[in-house]
Amino acid sequence: MAAPTRDFTAPTLQLLTPEGELRPTAEAEEYLHLVEALADRELEQFYRDMTVSRRLDITGANLQRQGQLALWVPSHGQEAAQVGSARAARPQDHVFPSYREHVVGMIRGLDPVKILGLFRGMTQGGWVPEEHGNFHLYTLVLASQTLHATGYAMGIAFDGASGTGDPERDEAVLVYFGDGSTSQGDASEALVFASSYQTPQVFFVQNNQWAISVPVFRQSRSPISLRGRGFGMPGIRIDGNDVLVSYAVTRRALEEARAGVGPSFIEAVTYRIGAHTTADDPTKYRTQDEVDHWTARDPITRYRTWLEGRGASAAFFDEVEQEAQDVAADVRRRALDLPAPTRETIFEHVYSEPHPLMAEQLAWLDAFERSLDGGAA
Template sequence: MQLLTPEGELQPTPEAEAFLPIVEALPDVELEQFYRDMSISRRVDIAGANLQRQGQLALWVPSHGQEAAQVGSARAARPQDHIFPSYREHIVGMIRGLDPVKILGLLRGATLGGWEPAENGNFHLYTLVLASQTLHATGYAMGLAFDGATATGHPETDAAVLVYFGDGSTSQGDASEALVFASSYQTPQVFFVQNNQWAISVPVERQSRSPIALRGGGFGMPGVRIDGNDVLISYAVSRQALEDARSGEGPSFIEAVTYRMGAHTTADDPTKYRTQDEVDLWTRRDPITRYRTWLAGRGASDAFFAEVDEQAQDVASDVRRRALEMPAPTREVIFEHVYAEPHPLMREQYAWLDAFERSLDGGVA
């Protein structure tokens, strides 16, 4: 399904016609916010990659090219919803109120978790063990149902769960187990797959001989396939799916077909396994360029775009500055949150480490 063509024209595909009223009801300020979000995300992404190349981060996980899928779906969620990311949903976290420096702190090794979800818009922690977040999300969604926190008929309080994972993660057993339990318990949940064509160096056609969206029907839930580079269809379909989940209609499955323009992570070299022709093809489908063309065609001014560009640069510069100022963590931090209360084993291990480091320093603390 698609609302915006790659050329930036509003031409809904037949299946997407029903979602057009959702978009048409949005005020200009919200439509412009989508562009603002995507532009800021792109600049922060570039800053993160540069910091890693300069030795300031251990790793960076690019989101370049996937901005529309993330922004549309994230903006469709309500404050009471819970979001379980993978590890490249940077703008989703920012939309939920997360300071992006906390993401850089995690990838810099300055923190062991990154943030408290309850204090950051119910945006849960990044997951580096692929697909495990689908089980975390399903368990949480089951808990919402057991606690009566959903499907009560109160739209301002009924909650749902949105979980992000990639095409590679659909090959993991955890994802299938999560889909089984979600279907069995009819959880208030949306599974959002960002099919960016590559699971590191493995192409999606080697992982799935049919469209990934069909997995939903196989597990007893509706599954749809959308143009993941079209922020409007991402928003409209996600909003409807989340509303259905909150109202007790069970889980659903969205496959957003997009493309990872950069490397899988900064530890990866995509030139080893994909062609420049493929990259060029997807460059012409850039989600930000497409959306800018549409906004300009409906009256967005040059001043608006200039203001957004300036804001995006300011955010990226601020993120870079504060990331460089982050102090290295003390050795105590690795012991602090293993147990909720002080624990003799942790004290013993800390004493051993303290003695070991003293021996390396010639007895000096």
């Protein structure tokens, strides 16, 4: 007897083909009007964001190889998923990243030097979210940010800051995590609470095919987007290398979240062209043929082809390239000029108010350092 077959499929929504043609899939047709409503300036900003992000990514990797950063987390190949979704958020929304959403932070107003300072060991936190477009702190512990985001979204709902019908006031939460993080218990717990409390929230999974060295088919035997439905929320699968569909689908999901409709789950199918981090060697676990396959689907090349077909000038692309080089050079210079933190920094902000234990430990460190000085004398 033949084994029974199981249908574990989900459509992948796409507006822009890998060849750079605006040809929506059937399921994506209903989102096209959101793109058509964008001005040329806004469409060109997507390309500007992605290009600057790519150049900064190269700079970060070079600085690490030169011994100037302890670590760098590349985002090469995932620019469309990040830029499209980030541009879909409103200023009052809160964004919870994992650790490679560099361009998302920039779009929210974060100086990228603060990201390099984090990986340079110059800060223990990085930035104050309220001062940088409600862009919350990087989280290296996989999926823990999904709980932070869900708790914050519950607070928004409890405070009545969503579902009022006022688009300038209603808030939503956008949380980023990867395919590997979906296997963490924290992610499942966050999805349970989000669904139970109908939080104003969008879960955005960047499925870049690899959880370090573990392929996505080991993580999930079915499309990850189906998990949203299992938790009682819409699960949508998009082409993560298509910046237009990333923008349109995330925009609608966030609008529904702010309106009180409830949470959504988006899986952006993309690829990590570079290493997981600069501490990783991807040649040990994946083939060059696979990398070449995805490189041919580069999100920036795809989008540039479409813009050129719409009449974008060579001068525009030259201007963006020069801007990317200038931004990268400026960020590199300022990152290398960052002052070393004082030793007192490690005792600050452990507690919200001065604490006797911290004072005691600082006094011990003072005495210890004096003893070393005396011994050397």
